[in-house]
Amino acid sequence: MKFAINNKLKRLNEDTERIFTSLVGISEEKLQDQSYGWSIVQVFAHLNDAETASLKYMQKKVQAGDKMQKTSAGNAIRMWLTNQALKSSLKWGAPSYISNPPTYRLDEIKSKWAETRKAIQQFADEYPEQWLNRLVYKHPMGGRQNLERAVDSFIYHQIHHVHQINRIKKQLGL
Template sequence: MKNEINKKLKRLNEETEKIYDSLAGISEEKLSDQSYGWSIIQVFSHLNDAETASLKYMQKKVQAGDKMHNTGMGNSLRMWLTNQALKSSLKWRAPSYISSPPVYSLEEIKTKWGQTRNDIQQFVDEYPDKWLSKLVYKHPMGGRQNLERAVDSFVYHQIHHKHQINRIKKKLGL
């Protein structure tokens, strides 16, 4: 199962690089433009903040060790439904506590997000196999999930925001 998780993390990082590549040649000014809501940089900041908060939650939750509950079919179904919504191009308002992500330079957010991804990889590498079916993660819509579904949620969350980035680019005439 850890091999599958690592494949998903690799895919996530590759997709992030593709998004970065699609922005080559676009000025910092355009990447930070908030004329149509969040800027592209703010979308990156939001994705990083969500992954950072998720990692912190999992690092705390794992302290319960064997006392963590096991996953079940209900957890799986709930996350599958959540992921279907995330991979669609449907839009919905962000919760108020994340209504205005910070703006960094592209290089700053790449560095911050890269460090977050390294920290996630380290967490996965050190995560005991015997806990792979334990509920270590909590998704705001999908509920409590195991480590593999946590990584899935990062993948689908990024897919969801890739639609947003494309809408922003279109509005900016890029």
């Protein structure tokens, strides 16, 4: 199962790199433009903030060790439904604790996000095998989940925001 988690983390990083590559040649001014809501860089900050908050939650939750609840089919179904919604281009508001992302320069958020991803990878690498079926993560819509589904949620959350980035690019005439 750790192999699957590591493959998913690799995919997440590759997908992120493709997003950054798609922005090459776009001015910092355009990347910061908030004329249509969040700027593209604010979307990145939001994604980083969500992953950082999730990691902090998991780091605290893992302290319960064997007392963490075991996963069930119900948890899997709930997360699958959530991920289907995230894959779509439907829009809804972010949870209040991550709904007002700060503004960074593109290189700053790339660096911060790389640090977050490195910490998530380290957490996954150090995560005990015997707890892979334990509920260590809590998604605002999908509820409590195991580590593998946490990584899935990061993938689908990013996919969701690619729709937003594409809308912003279109509105900016890019």
